[in-house]
Amino acid sequence: MKSLSSGVRKPAYGSGAAARKAVAVLLALLLTAAAAAAQVQERITIAALGDSLTQGYGLPPEDGFVPQLQAWLNANGHPEVEVINAGVSGDTTAGGLSRIGWTLSDEVDAVIVALGGNDVLRGLDPAASRANLDGILSAIGERGVPALVAGMQAPGNYGPDYKREFDAMFPELAEAHGAILYPFFLQGLTGEDGGSLAQVRELMQGDGIHPNAQGVAQIVRDIGPYVARLVDRAQS
Template structure:
């Protein structure tokens, strides 16, 4: 009987320790994306993930953001590595892919299929997703733009995921002055500078808070 009490007590102690450890680790969010997520052209602390982490920390949010951004990645690249991105400790995932598909003029149907595969993988792993949209430029024609732009809200609706219209939503042009946005971009005109990332995080961070709440309640 004494030995049984010792065993039971040990099990309870180990269970309590494991629970405290799990709580201490908090929420784990994987940010699956391309160079915008990876932090291209910026020092480490100025990239999207470090700035988002600091934004969450400043608000007392117990969450760890993992940088799963790969510069140059298309939706196909994201699909190829989503399985090993969704490790057992990942509770939620930000999906921000499609910019390089646009730069290469890839078929919107292919991009849709790849993003669909990513969302399927997240659903199977029981991981909540924030899908970040991407707007196609008008130079590919109105049909291409309509087909590409509709991918994100339609997939978000189909899978019941959270949806943010654009990664660049926080960079709103002041009036009709394009220079007001260029001031927050790197010289290539594609990637945001540190100040631009801060504005992006300020806006997108609200959706990340919704993502965390959804993951906690699931």
């Protein structure tokens, strides 16, 4: 007499374990893909809009402001950030205003505005420079991305009125547009103790206007925490 169970096929030994293993592998792959997608979504692109100080005039490419800032961000907990060099040697605030539209591509999540040095070297009317910077910050605001304004300072040879008007436009415009203010692009050259003129000269190229690689490194160390704040705003 045949057993009642003789016609029922039993599952092969270990098939349940194999199925569980396949599900675990699938879940692991899905989690890995989700993590990779999240990393892509969180990537932040910063455009550094500026002049020769941003562009890296007179320096090997790796020693310029943008590559050194990129390295600083990577070393200080922001590997997801990419900094784009939007610096043009000799550019003024008017030049920056003329190209802010195409600088603000879809991939840009934040902007560093570091213009004004050539305006003051040429003795341009601070009112015109202010209007240009206002236009740049307005365009950035319309795109809904955060900005950092790196200020400049006029020398005293243009007179106290010129210097007062020129120097004041950076903090005033930053406040008006809700931007982060870095008071003076070159302030990192003097260090915490103010630095002597001889010390500053050691950080400059032969033209006395542009920092050398060591000077850029000091600038980046000083402005870096401000840029990190900009990254936080872009991610929020």
